[in-house]
Amino acid sequence: MTTLGAVFVPQLPPERLRSVVRAADESGLEELWLWEDCFLESGVATAAAALAWSERVRIAVGLLPVPFRNVAVTAMELATLYRLFPGRAIIGVGHGVQDWMAQVGARAESPITLLREYVTALRGLLAGERITVDGRYVHLDGVALDWPPSGAPVYVGATGQRTLRLAGELADGTILTGGTGVEAVRAARQRIDEGRQAAGRTDPHPVVVYLHAATGDDAEARMAAERVRWGYHDGQDVTVAGDAHAVADAVARWADAGADTVVLQPTPDDPDPEGFMRFVAERVRPLVA
Template sequence: MTALGVVFRPQLPPERLRGVARAADEAGLEELWLWEDCFLESGVASAAAALAWTERLRVGIGLLPVPLRNVALTAMEAATLHRMFPERFALGVGHGVQSWMGQVGARAESPVTLLREYLEALRALLRGEKVTTGGRYVRLDGVALDWPPPTPPAVLAGAAGPRTLRLTGEAADGTILDASASLDAVRRARRAVDEGRAAAGRTGRHELVVYLHTATGPDASERLAAELGRWGGTPAPDLGVAGDAEAVAEAVRRLAEAGADTVVLQPTADEPDIEGFVRFAAGEVRPLVP
């Protein structure tokens, strides 16, 4: 079954999160995703609050920028959330936006090398291992979590280019694609991820999460076109959907056929009713998606 979610964009003020998370939980939406975009809102603080305010909702961070965060700290925070809210927290990490990383003095010369070292150390720490490593970027000396999760949680990673996509297949448990991914890009991503998994001899489940630009309501087409313009895209069906529940569900189904396991509806920046958007996704779109 294809999982369905909505992203709470950090361009909304943090105090709006409580109402949106509760609306999602009450409406029966499966997943609420968060971003840690600089310099808006903390992904970890927002996830902890959303999890505490809800009962069944899966809350994902897609994603934490690894140059900004020491891997031991990320492991501690992820382990804490997984123990407090079992099976309800999804962690995604990634390169981050390089210009933002440069602003804080954390830009890596080789983002792919950093992400590989980070994923390997993070997953080992969450397995409860004692880790000593002296990589180019990640350096740990006998570090182990005192409270690792009872079972190792999945660690997802954001990716776009073929090198990073193969890396996520090799070293992550799932891959996150942003809303700029067309249907062909999703298919290519699934192939690249599978190549990485095969090269590493990995056979377990690998979740592919894809964001989808989505607008609904009387001015949906105009808002979607404006949103795609802000992202540098064009109002093509592959890059977003505007319309009623059936139109959105059809776009979700196409992404699922292309290889997506989870589709996260991404409302426009000027979405007038984010709580209503969440209820629309859960009550009208979800029943139409297998």
């Protein structure tokens, strides 16, 4: 069955998060996704608050930019979340937006090398291993967590072919950005599977994709403005606007292309973010196989 989620977009102020989390949790939404976008809101701080304010909804962060964060700090933060809220947190990591990384003096000359070193070390630390590594970017000298978690999925956000293969090889799941069309999902799934095959992996590997979605009386107008903001060309099939049936039909197409989880991404100017969570859980979810 396709998992259905929704995004709390960080263009909303942090103080709005609590009511959106409550709406997601009470309506039965499966997953609420958060972003760590520069320079809006922290992924870990918002995830911790959302987990504490809720009882059952899974809280996911997609994603933490690895140039921003020492891998040992990330491992400590993730282990704490996974132990405090077992089975309810999903954390993704990735390259980050390179222009933003340059702004903070953290841009890597070889993002793919950094991500490989980082994910390898992060997964080892979360598995309770003592890690010593002297890589191009990651340097650890006998580092081990005192409180490693039991079960700690690490997803990787990916767009390019090399990163998609790396995600299949090293990660527990892959996150595809909004603007990924149906055919691009199929192609990404193939690249991910190539990485999994090369690594001899046969464990499940969920593929998550964001899908721009809007509903309500002004949905078409808001989505048209959103398409301009993201630079999508006319005819590019990467958004949906309409009622629950229209949104569910779009979710089904992305799921048929290979997405295990479809996360509906509202427009930043959605007039009712809490209502959007209820719409996804109560009206779209029953229509999705």
